[in-house]
Ligand SMILES: O=C(O)CCC(=O)C(=O)O
């Protein structure tokens with residue numbers, strides 16, 4: 001029997017050629033009509049959501065913050081800073097950003113600045129001057145993530161456990177669901193339910209470092225789905241590659257706090273992240289003072 005296209009996909013080099021080099025992605029595999037998951041995508045047992053060690057905690061939920069609550073701006077600021085300190089993840093509604101793609105990218109700038117102003121004020125950074133603005137949001141990247149329907153979806157993950165290397169990430173997701181955030185005790189996962197019109201905000205490693213650990217960059221992952229496709233559009237707000245990041249002096253000066261992280265060149269930090277497969281929160285160890 002002549003080998004079929006799907007049989008060829010069992011060979012790691014053919015699969016790599018088709019998905020990566022020819023740029024077809026996993027979308028190409030889906031369109032080919034594969035009925036079973038190529039074995040290279042099968043994840044070890046301990047990474048699968050079906051395992052007890054990965055239990056979903058349905059009663060927990062990340063905060064949902066109404067940004068239009070202008071009568072009491074202090075409440076909005078408190079809610080954002082508390083969410084950034086405790087959860088590292090929150091959803092915002094009534095944020096003033098249109099959610100149609102191109103407009104979303106253009107108009108997100110004002111929301112990013114508002115969030116960073118609020119978060120900086122709490123760190124004793126009174127003003128975001130040009131230098132601070134560059135280090136906080138000097139470069140941005142937008143991704144368009146398409147997650148096709150996946151055969152044997154329980155044997156794999158769509159995106160493995162990781163934390164983002166950004167300052168902040170702003171994410172627009174469709175109504176499929178599947179994004180999970182690590183619980184504080186690290187024993188379970190909390191689903192981030194799609195809310196029409198909402199944006200998901202998370203703190204990235206760069207802001208965890210610059211805030212000397214006050215704001216948390218939390219591990220998250222995306223599960224594969226056996227019946228529905230999923231689309232998400234994250235905007236990663238980053239320092240520039242040439243920036244050196246470390247705890248802000250204002251944070252350390254406030255109460256003589258000791259630096260938990262050393263100064264690192266941001267491009268080195270990002271290189272370190274991409275040097276290995278997604279592995280939870282391991283990247284930040286690179287900047288930790290031990
Ligand atoms: O698609 C999602 O919900 C999350 C994507 C993500 O975590 C990432 O691109 O870093």
Ligand SMILES: [Fe+2]
Pocket residue numbers: 162163164220
């Ligand atoms: Fe992420």
